Amino acid sequence: MAGRERGRGPKRGAGGTWTTRPSGPRSFLLVCSFLITLGSFAVLPYMSVLLHQRLGLGLGTVGVVLAVASLVQFSGGVVGGALARRIGLRATMLVALAVRTAGFAAFVPGLGSPSAAIGALFLVSCGAALYLPANKAYLVEGATESERPRLLSASGSAFNAGIALGPPAAAPFVLTSPGALFAGVTALFAVVGLGHALLPAATVSTAVTAAPGASGPRKDKDPAAPAGSPGAGGPPFVVTVLSVYVFMFFQHYLALYAVPRTSASFYGGVLMGYACLLVVAQPLLSEWIAGLSYRRAMRVGFGAMAAGTAVIGAGGRAGIGVGAALICLGEIVLFLKNDLEALARSSAAPAVVFGRQRLAAGIGAFASGVIGGQLYGVAEDLGTAHGFWFAVSLQALVLPVLLVPLAGAVRRRYGGSRTRPEKHAAPDGGPRRT
Template identity: 25%
Template sequence: MTTALAPKPSFLKSQVNGLPRPFWALWGGTLVNRLGTMVMPFTGVYLTQARGLSIATAGLVMAVFGAGSLVSQIVAGSLADRIGRRATLSGGMVATAVCMTALGYSTTLPAILASMFSLGLVIDAYRPASSALVADLVSPVDRPKAYGLLFWAINLGYAVGMTAGGWLAGSGFMWLFWINAVSCLAFAALVWRAVPETRPARGESETGGWGQVLRDRLMLAFTVVVLGNAFVYAQTVSMLPLAMVKVVGLSTAEFGLAMAVNGVLIVLVQPLVSGWLGRRDHSRTLALGIAVLGVGFALTAFVTTTLAFAATIVIWTLGEIVTAGIAGTILATLAPAHLRGRYAGVFGFAWSLAMLLAPLAGGWLLALGPRMLWFSVGGVGLLAALGQLAIGPAIRRRAALNDC
């Protein structure tokens, strides 16, 4: 008598298994929101062309946006723990829609500055709440997959949204503002309707607070690692375009074509490897990804052609894929359930700070020469990877303690 072997689960089913329905509502809302993310990639063009600002003034406006973003993560992290994840995420998206529309109709410099600071304050307020929601909803074993899927949705939506935004901008910038605002409202409505509140009971959530977060030396060390990782990656939107176009001499079309490799690789490769990577040791995996990211940017020092540039993009994109989902998983391991919003706020603060530091330090280093810039950036990546390896044993002990 023969016994039929049970069929192996399909790839799609393996990706869905273990993830609750509210997570998929969060994932779907994230995708819709990123499909409509059209304003920020074209903000500089909008400010200089549609509003007639000089490049220097547009830079000042973007710096004001960055200042708002720094404050955002700390405030939103507190709100996620105090009033709840769902309320913070939905409220942040509604506020983003309002500020986005206000910016579109602002015509004077004071109004533009106020709108940009307000937009910086609310546009990423959803991130600490989203991170805490995943940690609350998903079991530890499935968190790498869950965070990786959110990373994939963000990149897919952003790629489509940026392409559509470039086409729509020719018909008028207000289309971008309205579509972006509507996508934010759709995200808010979906989360409010389909995602339950997961914040722990009020008595537990009132213990600890920021003092407990700032006394957690392991979390602070991890934040430094995250800052190094984010500083390296932030070069993609700060110094990389300038260096490739102004120094190497690539055309904007050649630069855009090469950068498309990044999005294509993420969309095609990341879902295939996220499950396997999630089963590896998280600290070693994150360190490997950061190191590959740093090496990829260091090799940019030798780029002279579009093909060579695309080759370096392949390398650092593989590093980005390796890290996807792992950093969020480690964050969820470190954070007590009632402080997940605040811990995620510190994590987001590191990314916002890196976005400010990258053009400041990068511009100074590029003035010394492209090799100085890219070797320094690569060195930061390798130091961050070594730092992650150093704190790996402590992270494993924290994870074992949480499992007890």
């Protein structure tokens, strides 16, 4: 298995904790996580500019296209998880990269045709949907439960480093020579795909290896509380929907609020600082987050997002900067803890779990986009854009308290917390039961 090379098992670090030295395949995937987001975010943040200014699409049409593409990219993770269970993790990543490479290549001739450009964008979105569940599952396959936080946080840091560097690296070429830019991104994805073809195959497994020397119940679970109950923090799917729902208000609407009140350069600096903080803080906080109970992680995460949006609403450069830092803390805590809790509570293969988490994220992002646009419009009409952020802050405090226990009660009533064995791919490709 990729995660268990000979002679490279986990080592005990200071204070009795277990640390992970990534294997060769895992290290390669982490590097690719950076390169993939570097290439993707060299072009995707500028799609609205290309579709509107170069291809002449109306802003309303551009908004619909980007919203649907985002929904495909998130919700398609369920298909990615199912495909990984059928054909394997490496094969799924190869298919995903082939689709995404074809999408970026299609942009080169598609820059003169709106329909061709939209088709290329949806190919790219489909490839992204297929890739991420298999990528995360490959990283954690064969890892102990105590190793997972470091691996997933390292993956998140690699992705966010690419997100931070991609837009400024591509800015000089987006409008002057977009064809060359898309050709370069296509070549990058082709090389990354060839590298994936050299990875050792990994079976899709549900087994969770206990950390050496580990005993007793996990510290972040209440042994007396059934999975999905309010005492255990609530179903991770629902918490993920709410986490992304609240977070996407910040991502979608901060520019509208911050640029007129500060400057475009200040806003760009906030985004750069945000991404850098994610890259540095995620690995440093991973063990602390893993040790939190799910209920406490929710209180910290949603509390930080509520405080951050409220501070942004207070206005000024300092408020925007401090608010962004608080929301960054909320994202780090909630996004990592949701993935860890979803893995720990499910008997399904990790790729399937990550696919469901992507679906939850897609639902939250879509709802935030629809509701946020209406809410921000009302706030502007009333002449109080500050009130928009206070309304978001109130939602961050109230919605988890109201909806998470309700979802847990429904889950228990209809037997959703029960698990049963699922079929997964065996090393020889045939089905096996775990």
